[in-house]
Structure formats: structure tokens, C-alpha cells
Amino acid sequence: MLVVRHQGELYGWRDACPHYGDTPLAWRKDAYLSGDRTRIVCAAHGAQFDIASGLCMLGPCLGQGLQPVALHIDEHINIRRQGEEETPHDQHR
Amino acid sequence: MNIIGPDTLVFGVDDVAACARYLEDYGLKPIDASASGARFEALDGTGIVIAHKDDASLPPNMGTASMLRKTVYGVADQATVEQIAQELEKDRPVKRLPDGAIEAQDDMGFVLGFQVSVRRPLDLPAEAINAPGAPPQRAPNVVAVNEDAVALPRSLSHVVYFVPDAARAEAFYARLGFVCTDRLLGAGPFLRPAGTPDHHTLFLIQTPPFMKGCEHFTFHMGGPTEVMLAGTRFVNKGYQSFWGPGRHKMGSNWFWYFNSPLGCHVEYDADMDLHDEAWIAREVGMCADASQLFLFQQRDKWAPGGPPPGAAGAGERH
Numbered sequence: 001m002l003v004v005r006h007q008g009e010l011y012g013w014r015d016a017c018p019h020y021g022d023t024p025l026a027w028r029k030d031a032y033l034s035g036d037r038t039r040i041v042c043a044a045h046g047a048q049f050d051i052a053s054g055l056c057m058l059g060p061c062l063g064q065g066l067q068p069v070a071l072h073i074d075e076h077i078n079i080r081r082q083g084e085e086e087t088p089h090d091q092h093r
Numbered sequence: 094m095n096i097i098g099p100d101t102l103v104f105g106v107d108d109v110a111a112c113a114r115y116l117e118d119y120g121l122k123p124i125d126a127s128a129s130g131a132r133f134e135a136l137d138g139t140g141i142v143i144a145h146k147d148d149a150s151l152p153p154n155m156g157t158a159s160m161l162r163k164t165v166y167g168v169a170d171q172a173t174v175e176q177i178a179q180e181l182e183k184d185r186p187v188k189r190l191p192d193g194a195i196e197a198q199d200d201m202g203f204v205l206g207f208q209v210s211v212r213r214p215l216d217l218p219a220e221a222i223n224a225p226g227a228p229p230q231r232a233p234n235v236v237a238v239n240e241d242a243v244a245l246p247r248s249l250s251h252v253v254y255f256v257p258d259a260a261r262a263e264a265f266y267a268r269l270g271f272v273c274t275d276r277l278l279g280a281g282p283f284l285r286p287a288g289t290p291d292h293h294t295l296f297l298i299q300t301p302p303f304m305k306g307c308e309h310f311t312f313h314m315g316g317p318t319e320v321m322l323a324g325t326r327f328v329n330k331g332y333q334s335f336w337g338p339g340r341h342k343m344g345s346n347w348f349w350y351f352n353s354p355l356g357c358h359v360e361y362d363a364d365m366d367l368h369d370e371a372w373i374a375r376e377v378g379m380c381a382d383a384s385q386l387f388l389f390q391q392r393d394k395w396a397p398g399g400p401p402p403g404a405a406g407a408g409e410r411h
Binding site for chain 2: 023024025026027028029031034035036041042043044045046047048058059060062
């Protein structure tokens with residue numbers, strides 16, 4: 001998965017391009033963003049994704065989106081596995 | 094028409110510095126590098142040119158995510174360039190450049206160039222294999238493995254396009270003397286120009302129009318060991334393997350594809366089949382089985398040995 005800090009917010013996405021379903025996006029370790037840091041880019045075919053919504057704006061998977069990973073942030077960043085229930089101790093923005 | 098193969102691919106990229114670092118780490122030599130771009134060459138002078146996507150000297154982008162702006166073919170001589178110009182002028186504008194090269198679009202809107210090839214002849218050994226039943230290819234005491242061996246891209250091998258109409262695209266290249274060596278049904282044709290025996294220098298894949306562009310390009314290496322070695326070094330530098338290493342069925346070439354900041358995959362390939370006019374094209378339906386003989390995945394080095402966990406382990410070993 002990848003976590004992106006963008007304009008003060010944190011976004012978690014599964015590192016899997018919707019084009020083929022399960023292929024990784026980076027071209028190099030931790031290299032997921034466009035040159036100006038405004039979009040996530042898949043380094044398979046250059047698809048561009050909006051960081052906040054995960055939607056593909058340009059590329060082979062146009063209109064599809066990245067799968068979100070729930071982030072729960074207190075003084076740590078916790079990644080919730082799918083299906084786990086929230087407890088009263090969880091804090092999130 | 095004596096077209097040898099692609100001499101140069103030109104990309105208009107989002108992050109010039111990232112692409113420059115990538116191509117250098119891949120093994121191409123930077124020529125005339127600056128902040129605005131550079132040419133990156135293989136051993137025979139074929140190569141990749143990168144510039145920033147807003148660079149006004151580049152042909153226009155295709156309106157998709159693809160960053161490929163031009164494919165320059167190397168041909169045998171200036172007479173061949175003229176022959177191609179005459180053929181294409183029948184139905185499209187052909188731009189003549191000051192150095193004798195020409196530029197025109199194919200039927201899908203890919204910008205092509207044709208020039209007298211810049212390829213330099215290479216004189217390099219192929220990978221040498223010892224096998225029972227065949228004469229040895231290495232003299233006694235000549236060691237195959239050298240972990241410091243240089244494994245550099247030798248020559249631009251092929252480019253693969255996503256096209257909205259593979260049949261129409263193929264018909265255009267047939268006018269220029271490209272023949273189909275094999276066909277992957279559901280994808281498209283492998284095409285060989287008349288000036289090379291290589292199985293393919295162009296492969297076309299049928300896709301919706303918004304995907305039009307370059308799927309990947311690759312340089313020939315000296316053999317399978319060079320593919321494994323260069324690919325492993327590339328992984329160890331932090332680059333992202335996409336598919337491979339493996340060996341294709343059509344073309345027989347070893348392959349290893351990587352993600353890249355050029356908006357397409359970049360491959361190392363080796364040991365491709367050669368063909369002539371006697372070859373009859375095969376047709377196979379596209380599927381995972383048709384796409385490779387076998388497929389491996391890189392892993393970190395490991396060796397057997399050492400005691401099992403726990404102090405009692407040593408006593409239990411025989």
C-alpha cells in the first residue's frame with residue numbers, strides 16, 4: 001500500500017493499479033507522484049490518479065479508481081484491516 | 094524497403110531528471126545531457142531521447158497518458174528514405190528535414206521519422222554455453238560468471254504500440270514492407286521490417302482509443318544471463334519489476350519488464366528468433382500460456398545451510 005501526504009491530509013491507497021487489478025504503481029521505491037507532486041502516477045502506462053479521491057483522470061483505467069486503505073490516526077498512524085470493527089479507543093480525522 | 098528498425102524513440106516527459114536517472118541506471122549512456130533533456134544511447138548508437146513535455150520542439154502529444162512523441166526508423170541508405178517519402182506522399186504530408194530525414198504520421202497518429210540509420214556495427218560475443226553433445230563454447234579455464242561483468246543494452250530491439258485499430262495500423266506498415274511474423278489473436282501482429290531478420294521490431298496491441306500510445310520498448314542484451322544480471326542490478330537499485338524474468342513463446346526472446354517514469358514499461362530482452370521470407374506466421378489466441386514458456390520472480394540471494402533454530406539443532410544435523 002502507499003500513504004500520501006497531500007495538502008496536509010494523509011491518504012492511503014492499495015498499491016494496485018485498476019488497469020490489470022493487482023500490479024504495483026511505482027517506478028522506483030517510494031516514487032509514486034507526478035513531477036509537480038499533484039497526482040499519483042502509475043509507472044506502467046502513465047495513468048494519473050487524483051490523490052484525494054483515487055480516481056483515474058487519464059490513462060488506461062480512465063474512470064476507475066485506486067482502492068482506499070482506511071487510516072486511523074492518533075499519535076501513530078494505524079492501518080485498519082478490512083472487516084475489523086471500530087472500538088471506542090479509535091480516533092480518526 | 095530496407096528499413097532496419099527503430100533508431101530512436103522520443104519522449105516528452107513529466108520529470109526529466111527522474112527519466113534521466115532511470116535511463117542511465119538502465120544502462121544507456123547520456124549524450125549532451127542538460128536540464129532540458131538528453132539522448133541516451135545503447136552500445137550501437139540507437140537510443141532514447143527525452144525532453145520536458147512542454148518543450149516546443151517536440152511533436153505534439155497524443156492526448157492520452159502516453160509520453161511517446163516520435164519513433165525514428167533507421168534505414169539502409171538515403172535512396173530508401175526517398176522511396177518511403179514517395180510512398181507516403183501519395184496520401185499524407187511528408188516533412189523533409191535539413192539532414193535528409195523525413196517525418197510523417199502513420200494511420201493511427203503516431204509521428205514517425207525515417208533516416209539513414211545511425212547504428213554502428215557491433216563486434217561483441219554472444220553468451221557462450223557448454224552442453225553435452227555439442228562442442229564447448231568456452232575454452233578450458235574460461236569462466237562464464239563474472240559478477241563485475243558489464244551488461245549493457247546493445248541495440249534498440251522493439252517498440253510496442255497500443256492502437257485503436259490494429260488491422261488498419263498493420264496495413265500501413267505493410268505498405269512500408271513490414272511483414273507479420275506471428276499473430277497473437279485478441280492482441281495483434283508482430284511485425285518485421287525488410288531490413289532485419291529479427292522476429293519483430295514493432296508489436297501492435299488493439300485497445301480502446303483512450304489508451305493509444307507506447308506500451309513498452311526494449312533493448313537487446315547479449316544473452317539470458319545479461320538479462321538476469323542487468324535486471325537484478327536494476328531491482329537492487331530500487332526499481333520496480335513488472336513482469337519477468339521469463340521467455341516468450343513468440344519470438345523466443347528472454348524478457349524482463351520494469352515500470353518507468355516514461356509512461357511505459359521498459360524491458361531487457363535477449364536471444365530473439367531470426368526469420369526470413371520462408372517463415373509462415375503462426376496464430377495463437379492471447380492468454381497467459383501463449384505469452385511465455387515460463388515465468389520467474391526475482392528474490393534476494395539465499396543459500397541452504399546453517400543449524401536449525403535452537404541449541405539442539407547442531408546435534409541433530411548429520
